[in-house]
Amino acid sequence: MSATLSQPSPLRRAAQRALANPTTTFGAVIVLLIVLGAVFAPFITPHDPTEQDIISRLQPPSVDYWLGTDQFGRDIFSRLLYGARISLVVSLGAIAVSIVIGGVIGMISGYVGGKFDLIVMQAMDVLLSFPSLILGLIVVALLGPELVNLVIAIALTAIAPFARIARAPTMALKERAFVEAGHALGYSHARIIFLHILPNILSELMVMGSLWMATAVRVEASLSFIGLGVKPPTPTWGGMTRDGFENILDAPWLAIFPGVAILLLVLGLNMVGDGLRDATDPKLRNE
Amino acid sequence: MKTKLLAGLAAMILGAAPLAAHAQQGPTLRVGMAAQDVGRLDPHFAVSTIDRVAVAWMFNGLVRFRPGSINPAEIEPDLAERWESSEDGKVWTFHLRRGVQFHGGFGEMTADDVVFSLQKAGNAGSSAFSADYRAFQSVEAVDPYTVRITLRENVPSLLGLVTNYSGGYIVSRRAVEQRGADFARNPVGTGPFAMERITPNTSAELVANAQYFRGAPQIGRISYRFIPSDASRDLAYQNRELDLNYGRADQTWVNRTRQVPNTTVDVFEPGELTILSLDVSKPPFDDIRVRRAFAHAINRQEMVRWRGPDVSREGQSVVPRGYLGFTADNGLLPFDQARARALMAEAGHANGLSVRVIHTQLPEMLNGMQVIQQQLRRVGINLDLQVVEHATFHQQIRQNLSPLVYYAAARFPVADIFLSQFFHSRSIPGTPTAVTNFSHCNVADSQIDAARVSTNREEQLRLWAQAQRLLVENVCAVPVMETLLVFARRNNLSYGYELRGSMSLGPLITEQTRLN
Numbered sequence: 001m002s003a004t005l006s007q008p009s010p011l012r013r014a015a016q017r018a019l020a021n022p023t024t025t026f027g028a029v030i031v032l033l034i035v036l037g038a039v040f041a042p043f044i045t046p047h048d049p050t051e052q053d054i055i056s057r058l059q060p061p062s063v064d065y066w067l068g069t070d071q072f073g074r075d076i077f078s079r080l081l082y083g084a085r086i087s088l089v090v091s092l093g094a095i096a097v098s099i100v101i102g103g104v105i106g107m108i109s110g111y112v113g114g115k116f117d118l119i120v121m122q123a124m125d126v127l128l129s130f131p132s133l134i135l136g137l138i139v140v141a142l143l144g145p146e147l148v149n150l151v152i153a154i155a156l157t158a159i160a161p162f163a164r165i166a167r168a169p170t171m172a173l174k175e176r177a178f179v180e181a182g183h184a185l186g187y188s189h190a191r192i193i194f195l196h197i198l199p200n201i202l203s204e205l206m207v208m209g210s211l212w213m214a215t216a217v218r219v220e221a222s223l224s225f226i227g228l229g230v231k232p233p234t235p236t237w238g239g240m241t242r243d244g245f246e247n248i249l250d251a252p253w254l255a256i257f258p259g260v261a262i263l264l265l266v267l268g269l270n271m272v273g274d275g276l277r278d279a280t281d282p283k284l285r286n287e
Numbered sequence: 288m289k290t291k292l293l294a295g296l297a298a299m300i301l302g303a304a305p306l307a308a309h310a311q312q313g314p315t316l317r318v319g320m321a322a323q324d325v326g327r328l329d330p331h332f333a334v335s336t337i338d339r340v341a342v343a344w345m346f347n348g349l350v351r352f353r354p355g356s357i358n359p360a361e362i363e364p365d366l367a368e369r370w371e372s373s374e375d376g377k378v379w380t381f382h383l384r385r386g387v388q389f390h391g392g393f394g395e396m397t398a399d400d401v402v403f404s405l406q407k408a409g410n411a412g413s414s415a416f417s418a419d420y421r422a423f424q425s426v427e428a429v430d431p432y433t434v435r436i437t438l439r440e441n442v443p444s445l446l447g448l449v450t451n452y453s454g455g456y457i458v459s460r461r462a463v464e465q466r467g468a469d470f471a472r473n474p475v476g477t478g479p480f481a482m483e484r485i486t487p488n489t490s491a492e493l494v495a496n497a498q499y500f501r502g503a504p505q506i507g508r509i510s511y512r513f514i515p516s517d518a519s520r521d522l523a524y525q526n527r528e529l530d531l532n533y534g535r536a537d538q539t540w541v542n543r544t545r546q547v548p549n550t551t552v553d554v555f556e557p558g559e560l561t562i563l564s565l566d567v568s569k570p571p572f573d574d575i576r577v578r579r580a581f582a583h584a585i586n587r588q589e590m591v592r593w594r595g596p597d598v599s600r601e602g603q604s605v606v607p608r609g610y611l612g613f614t615a616d617n618g619l620l621p622f623d624q625a626r627a628r629a630l631m632a633e634a635g636h637a638n639g640l641s642v643r644v645i646h647t648q649l650p651e652m653l654n655g656m657q658v659i660q661q662q663l664r665r666v667g668i669n670l671d672l673q674v675v676e677h678a679t680f681h682q683q684i685r686q687n688l689s690p691l692v693y694y695a696a697a698r699f700p701v702a703d704i705f706l707s708q709f710f711h712s713r714s715i716p717g718t719p720t721a722v723t724n725f726s727h728c729n730v731a732d733s734q735i736d737a738a739r740v741s742t743n744r745e746e747q748l749r750l751w752a753q754a755q756r757l758l759v760e761n762v763c764a765v766p767v768m769e770t771l772l773v774f775a776r777r778n779n780l781s782y783g784y785e786l787r788g789s790m791s792l793g794p795l796i797t798e799q800t801r802l803n
Contacts, residue, residue, distance in 0.1 A: 050661070050664075051661070052657075052658065052661045054589050054592050054593045054658070055592070057539075057593065058539055071654065072593070072654075072657060072658065072661070144673070145674060227648040227674065227676075231671075231672050231673070231674050232653070232657050232660070232672055232674065233657060233660060233661070243650075245516070245518060246516070246517050246518060246650055247518075247539075248518045249518055249521055249522070249543065250539045250540070250543055251539075
């Protein structure tokens with residue numbers, strides 16, 4: 001019994017296996033650096049990210065402005081680090097919300113089964129039929145471009161996949177002996193679902209969450225690019241790319257740096273997600 | 288058999304007559320415009336820049352600004368050959384040019400079309416400019432080539448209301464009645480170019496009107512291309528896919544484009560005056576100390592430095608510079624951050640103030656507003672920008688949902704129009720005669736009304752000056768800057784006149800315009 005307790009969790013084991021892969025480690029380092037940059041932005045950034053200096057507008061990279069300045073003379077490097085906060089908060093928040101809501105829907109649906117499962121899954125299929133960006137665009141256009149609304153919009157696009165991921169193993173697990181034992185002991189359905197089934201599917205949800213984080217970053221950047229992001233002067237990578245695009249012939253660095261930042265974060269998250277997925281895949285593990 | 292063949296040939300030629308009138312030989316002028324599509328090309332509804340530019344190529348007024356000029360003193364005959372007015376200035380008679388043909392075989396332009404057009408322009412249901420024609424008592428056709436306009440009261444410039452601008456364009460009565468709502472996309476005028484087709488997200492194609500009364504245009508076609516992205520349009524221009532390009536009023540853009548080989552950058556009037564209208568009927572702007580703090584916080588010099596000295600200049604009054612009646616002697620509050628902070632403290636906002644403002648996502652206006660936002664932040668005023676799509680912005684500011692409105696406009700260059708539309712109580716949004724008085728100010732109503740009907744020019748100028756002083760003293764609005772129009776053209780494009788200004792907000796393409 002004590003030996004069982006001291007064993008690492010499936011998620012931890014998957015993480016250990018994933019980090020043994022250099023590609024995953026590289027991705028994790030990228031993500032970690034961006035997270036550290038965002039967290040410690042007030043101590044790292046040389047300028048106020050919203051302070052304008054009209055005289056210094058559209059400056060190329062220099063000692064004073066490491067990545068140059070934008071059309072208002074604002075420091076690109078400082079804006080990039082503060083912009084990372086928005087990307088990370090929105091994507092993390094959205095994925096957390098969709099894991100919770102999608103996971104609960106999927107588990108209940110799989111556990112209850114029958115017509116209820118059919119109806120819920122068809123509703124999820126309807127949600128899945130909308131491309132992420134279009135669904136996000138509709139929600140933000142209706143609710144307004146606020147940080148919370150962005151989280152809701154992106155979360156909504158990811159609920160259906162998480163519901164599907166949670167449902168399949170729940171259907172298999174509910175036939176297992178430990179669930180039947182729970183029934184025999186008179187446990188409530190809620191207790192069985194959340195205390196006995198959930199721990200068994202959590203690693204799959206977390207792995208999928210890391211992959212969807214990349215999608216969330218991309219959708220947030222896309223919404224900001226088309227002007228539906230957080231309102232100015234708050235920096236967002238998508239908004240910075242849009243501003244840069246309009247000035248691309250005069251100051252190409254304006255679009256390049258935020259574009260590269262989006263690329264790196266999405267790449268890093270995908271590398272980590274792929275590594276975790278491979279590490280939890282029994283077929284690949286056996287190979 | 289031979290007779291039948293000849294008869295068929297004759298029928299084909301006759302049937303093709305309206306088209307033949309347009310089948311003008313000549314090069315195609317390719318114009319790049321920052322839009323996805325034209326809006327309404329019924330000239331009495333053409334309010335956006337993209338629509339105004341194209342409408343001016345297709346329509347005429349009774350009189351016109353001399354091409355390249357926006358000086359009302361240089362107004363010259365257009366569809367009317369001559370005109371006279373009664374001694375009291377209330378009855379005007381216009382004698383029309385004979386033989387002027389509408390596009391597409393819609394026949395000769397007569398007094399009936401002129402009466403119809405001016406009545407249409409004065410009707411709120413069929414014109415966006417109806418408020419300008421409030422003084423019209425009647426418009427009658429004396430005979431097929433003579434039109435009489437009778438005014439209820441004097442107006443500062445009657446010719447300004449019948450010129451090739453806004454409601455002054457003459458449309459074909461038969462075409463409007465026949466095409467109904469479709470007229471907005473299939474307009475019929477008398478100008479040098481006629482609409483051939485519009486393809487949304489691509490272009491509007493215009494063809495030369497060979498029957499144009501001043502002579503057939505030297506350019507055969509105009510391809511008016513919709514390229515909303517500045518960068519894409521600039522690349523198209525650099526790759527020689529455009530001859531004329533709508534430019535960005537930005538010094539960096541002007542400097543870079545001037546370096547493009549064989550290119551001339553035209554910077555011309557009218558300057559669009561950006562004003563910040565403060566709604567005096569609601570908190571926090573019902574407190575004049577807050578309004579004064581706003582006025583002191585605005586750094587016009589910085590705004591001009593940001594836009595660039597070639598394309599912008601400081602706003603000096605609530606009426607643009609150069610307009611008849613403009614005065615800079617109006618007591619405009621200077622930039623003074625310390626005074627702004629003191630006034631805020633006096634008004635009970637020592638810890639700052641946040642104002643929720645609705646604004647457009649249109650890059651040019653959003654960028655300007657972000658500079659203002661920063662300037663206000665320096666004195667403790669936070670503008671909480673609610674950025675919405677441009678059409679929604681126009682809709683919401685007209686529902687009085689924003690206590691501060693950033694608006695840029697150019698109008699007929701007489702103070703009366705600007706003052707009436709932006710500062711007379713009749714123009715307050717929500718009233719039946721609403722225009723664009725977002726400040727809800729009424730402090731200069733009597734001066735604006737008295738100046739409009741005055742027949743004494745000196746008295747009129749004095750009243751307009753007084754109105755500006757009152758509006759500035761009460762900080763109904765804060766003038767920010769004037770932004771000029773910018774287009775780039777290839778050196779082989781010659782307008783046929785010197786471009787100093789254009790009321791249509793784009794270069795006029797006339798029968799004289801050449802593309803070598």
